[in-house]
Amino acid sequence: MDVTSERAWSAIEAVRAKAMEVGAWSNIAVVDAGANLIAFLRMDNAMLGSGDVAIKKARTAALFQMTTEALGGLSQPGQPLHGIEATNGGLVLSGGGAPIRDGNGDVIGGVGVSGSAVEVDTVLAAAGAAAVSAMAPARAA
Amino acid sequence: MDVTSERAWSAIEAVRAKAMEVGAWSNIAVVDAGANLIAFLRMDNAMLGSGDVAIKKARTAALFQMTTEALGGLSQPGQPLHGIEATNGGLVLSGGGAPIRDGNGDVIGGVGVSGSAVEVDTVLAAAGAAAVSAMAPARAA
Amino acid sequence: MDVTSERAWSAIEAVRAKAMEVGAWSNIAVVDAGANLIAFLRMDNAMLGSGDVAIKKARTAALFQMTTEALGGLSQPGQPLHGIEATNGGLVLSGGGAPIRDGNGDVIGGVGVSGSAVEVDTVLAAAGAAAVSAMAPARAA
Amino acid sequence: MDVTSERAWSAIEAVRAKAMEVGAWSNIAVVDAGANLIAFLRMDNAMLGSGDVAIKKARTAALFQMTTEALGGLSQPGQPLHGIEATNGGLVLSGGGAPIRDGNGDVIGGVGVSGSAVEVDTVLAAAGAAAVSAMAPARAA
Numbered sequence: 001m002d003v004t005s006e007r008a009w010s011a012i013e014a015v016r017a018k019a020m021e022v023g024a025w026s027n028i029a030v031v032d033a034g035a036n037l038i039a040f041l042r043m044d045n046a047m048l049g050s051g052d053v054a055i056k057k058a059r060t061a062a063l064f065q066m067t068t069e070a071l072g073g074l075s076q077p078g079q080p081l082h083g084i085e086a087t088n089g090g091l092v093l094s095g096g097g098a099p100i101r102d103g104n105g106d107v108i109g110g111v112g113v114s115g116s117a118v119e120v121d122t123v124l125a126a127a128g129a130a131a132v133s134a135m136a137p138a139r140a141a
Numbered sequence: 142m143d144v145t146s147e148r149a150w151s152a153i154e155a156v157r158a159k160a161m162e163v164g165a166w167s168n169i170a171v172v173d174a175g176a177n178l179i180a181f182l183r184m185d186n187a188m189l190g191s192g193d194v195a196i197k198k199a200r201t202a203a204l205f206q207m208t209t210e211a212l213g214g215l216s217q218p219g220q221p222l223h224g225i226e227a228t229n230g231g232l233v234l235s236g237g238g239a240p241i242r243d244g245n246g247d248v249i250g251g252v253g254v255s256g257s258a259v260e261v262d263t264v265l266a267a268a269g270a271a272a273v274s275a276m277a278p279a280r281a282a
Numbered sequence: 283m284d285v286t287s288e289r290a291w292s293a294i295e296a297v298r299a300k301a302m303e304v305g306a307w308s309n310i311a312v313v314d315a316g317a318n319l320i321a322f323l324r325m326d327n328a329m330l331g332s333g334d335v336a337i338k339k340a341r342t343a344a345l346f347q348m349t350t351e352a353l354g355g356l357s358q359p360g361q362p363l364h365g366i367e368a369t370n371g372g373l374v375l376s377g378g379g380a381p382i383r384d385g386n387g388d389v390i391g392g393v394g395v396s397g398s399a400v401e402v403d404t405v406l407a408a409a410g411a412a413a414v415s416a417m418a419p420a421r422a423a
Numbered sequence: 424m425d426v427t428s429e430r431a432w433s434a435i436e437a438v439r440a441k442a443m444e445v446g447a448w449s450n451i452a453v454v455d456a457g458a459n460l461i462a463f464l465r466m467d468n469a470m471l472g473s474g475d476v477a478i479k480k481a482r483t484a485a486l487f488q489m490t491t492e493a494l495g496g497l498s499q500p501g502q503p504l505h506g507i508e509a510t511n512g513g514l515v516l517s518g519g520g521a522p523i524r525d526g527n528g529d530v531i532g533g534v535g536v537s538g539s540a541v542e543v544d545t546v547l548a549a550a551g552a553a554a555v556s557a558m559a560p561a562r563a564a
Contacts, residue, residue, distance in 0.1 A: 174471075175471070176471060176472070201472070203471070203472075204470070204471050205470055205472045205473075206470055218499055218500050219499060221518070221540070221541035222517050222541070223495065223498075223499075223516055223517060224495070224498070224508040224514070224515060224517065225476065225515065225517070227508045227509060227513040227514065227515070228472070228475045228476045228513055228515060229475045230475075232472075
């Protein structure tokens with residue numbers, strides 16, 4: 001299945017609702033399997049610079065089919081992917097990017113959240129990705 | 142007043158509703174007075190390459206405080222602004238970008254729509270900008 | 283309140299005066315709340331490559347609402363924002379960028395200074411930001 | 424002689440004074456012989472998108488040692504330099520960029536002005552360039 005515009009917007013709504021619950025001001029981005037932007041929202045008071053970060057987190061998660069913090073772990077000095085952030089027009093390696101998976105576990109997109117502590121961004125991105133996955137029935141094989 | 146996230150999203154909803162009415166598949170972007178992205182939506186089936194075009198149309202309208210087709214008219218060969226598209230990280234000069242004005246006539250952002258015939262994009266962008274303006278009371282002077 | 287051109291120029295004058303006092307040759311940049319350039323000056327003998335650094339420091343401080351050294355601390359290897367410099371068209375994470383705040387504490391822009399030792403750049407940027415804040419009365423709530 | 428920071432700022436002051444006289448809101452940029460930015464000012468109410476245009480006009484005039492309108496004439500469809508605006512990171516070919524010449528006629532920099540009608544920008548840029556030239560004694564040969 002694809003991340004439709006309706007599903008993408010549901011992810012943004014899910015993240016926004018949870019952000020308001022915890023008092024976060026977030027930038028929220030959703031990309032498709034091709035790592036191309038489908039939907040974006042900058043909440044009021046969210047940090048301006050975090051907009052591009054959110055988009056790049058979503059792209060990073062979709063491009064590498066893992067969370068941004070997982071890729072970040074592989075990219076520390078001395079680690080195998082050190083320096084990878086300079087590829088693909090700029091990646092982000094801190095928490096807050098989560099791949100979106102369909103019912104078969106295939107990556108169909110990514111959610112990126114930025115603007116709060118990384119731990120909060122991470123939880124919010126996971127919530128956004130889960131919101132889409134919950135809408136997605138497994139394909140008949 | 143500012144283009145809040147709520148107002149930005151209203152603009153996207155207004156464009157999307159009108160696009161569905163006329164059978165268009167659009168990319169829709171809203172930026173603030175500083176030409177920074179607030180909200181974006183790519184409708185299902187909208188052309189992928191039109192996403193960046195929509196964002197640049199919204200930016201162009203906010204940066205130059207006029208519609209993209211007005212700026213385009215000033216940028217034809219032999220016209221005073223010929224070549225201006227190479228500035229500001231890339232401008233778009235075809236219809237589909239409209240400045241958002243508050244009740245005092247001040248430009249507070251821009252809407253960009255791309256994916257259909259330019260005439261359709263133009264009508265849709267104007268509808269999006271009008272949706273925000275309609276929400277904006279004039280400031281007490 | 284906004285960083286007017288008069289306030290921006292006052293910031294540049296304040297930095298320049300202090301730079302001459304300590305024998306520094308600086309590039310000095312001031313941006314608004316949208317991280318767009320308002321004023322810039324390269325002092326005589328200032329390093330050419332530091333011009334872009336000064337502009338990016340000012341942008342970084344405005345985009346993330348903190349000093350560049352504070353953001354730099356969060357971006358060391360193993361820290362949550364490691365790699366963030368690849369976003370927003372390039373950030374600078376060393377000292378010398380300071381957010382400008384109005385009387386209510388809201389960030390209304392940024393000052394960036396580059397060309398000397400980072401410790402000097404840091405002091406000079408703070409002086410520039412303070413010069414603008416001193417001009418800014420708190421808004422009536 | 425070089426365009427010192429003092430001379431660059433004098434050019435900006437000269438353009439600003441003349442702009443206020445004629446009711447223009449301008450972005451004003453001055454570059455050195457290497458086409459690198461020395462000074463910049465965005466006047467209050469000046470169009471945001473014209474900032475980059477002013478810088479590129481100043482660069483264009485310094486890089487090609489002629490006014491931007493002269494280069495523009497050579498770049499129309501069918502003319503020898505058609506398409507040149509895509510070089511050098513983006514040039515601007517409409518009036519408002521003027522080379523700064525010393526007393527020997529050598530190009531030592533450029534002034535760029537943007538934000539008003541091209542005719543106004545052109546007059547203002549010429550005034551800025553003349554302000555610097557007036558400060559510059561011919562070098563002893």
